[in-house]
Amino acid sequence: MSSNQVNSQPEMETEAQAAVDVEVEPEVLSRASVASSVEETAPSTSQSPSGKSTEAPLTGCVVRIKRELQDIRKNPPPNCSADLHHGDLLHWTAGVNGPVGSVYEGGHFRLDIRFPASYPFRAPRIRFTTRIYHCNVDSRGAICLDVLGERWSPVMNVAKVLLSIYVLMSECNPDDPLVMCIADQYKTNRREHDKIARHWTKLFAMTKAQDKNREKDADQRNEQNQEESSMPGQQGN
Template sequence: MSSDQLNSQPETEAQTEAAVEAAAETEVDGESEVRSLASVASSVEETQAPSTSHSHSHSPAGKSTEAPLTGCVVRIKRELQDIRKHPPPNCTADLHHGDLLRWTAGVNGPAGSVYEGGHFRLDIRFPASYPFRPPRIRFTTRIYHCNVDSRGAICLDVLGERWSPVMNVAKVLLSIYVLMSECNPDDPLVMCIADQYKTNRREHDKIARNWTKLFAMTKVQDKKGEKDADQRNEQHQEQKPMPSQPAD
């Protein structure tokens, strides 16, 4: 080995050690950054990709539990328990076929409004980033309202720019209930209904009441009628005499 090679060897080893230390620091910093991002639930919905930091979570063997979803699930379970014990006035909500991230809700038409007497169903879907982002809520019962379009989408500020993690489903349902009694024609989702509300309120109210009877009351009455019919049939079967046995 030449003297030049001997002289350069310590320098090479020093450079190698420095590179290893830099790589280790980069790896630690990168892992910290990943974990930091994973703790922010909004990053999950944007990336839609599993984080490598999930392998560091202490979850039972055979179960895949994502760290960001944990906070979401805990929050939704707590809200579900609260809304079952203390449902908001004129509103109901529960799981849709046992799916924790999807609920079915109901709002009764406010008294004195054109929706009075109707029972309106809503579909609620929670993103993985909940409660940092709002749930997606839409009417599944048709409603004639300038702030609700034909697909059931709702124009409501608390479901958009005014959403905050301190909000919850119960508060949103109450906001929807208020919106049904006091629509906002200045920020409409259906312009023609908003114009009619401003220029021909009588005709608007007439159509809204007809829609309420047609879509929000008929199904409830049909279900009640079916239940009553089933009960009558059961009573009839109980009272019906048994056929006599033929004589031998």
């Protein structure tokens, strides 16, 4: 091989890399997020005889995520929300309100969502960033949820997963726990479990204004119950 051919090889690789950058930049993606997502989840790359990368393009992933973002902004699922984190298409933040009647009622729980470059063929990585006392959520916020694991399929989307998380907050699954001690407490001492879960909700998932409003509503309900119990005809014969 001549010296000219040897010297031209780095130039060909540089041109190939520039071509890849040109394809990604118009999508307004964070370079750091793209790099980390591709590094973690994308299939291995190889070089074609021309020296250009044969890595699968991000186009399909980008189009899918943009469509989901548009849909969730226009029609957010009940008690849930989601949007970009600092304008990064592959990194979202989401919120789920504590279900009414549950130990998480009144709380607003934040979640972090990271999309792999192979989305939707691989599930997004979703974790709680708000602390929650739940047997299916560990101290790092990781969630034990089948639709984020073996039951994931490309027909799923972020909106459906957020609704599944909302349901999981209403009905935990102590038979498939991520935190065994909380699951055991849920089964053997439900009163203590609920007391701690409510305390954590108040401590980590409520603002002071939310806490005051909740206490005010509770006081009003107590006063109403006392008035009803003191009315004539309310006592049993």
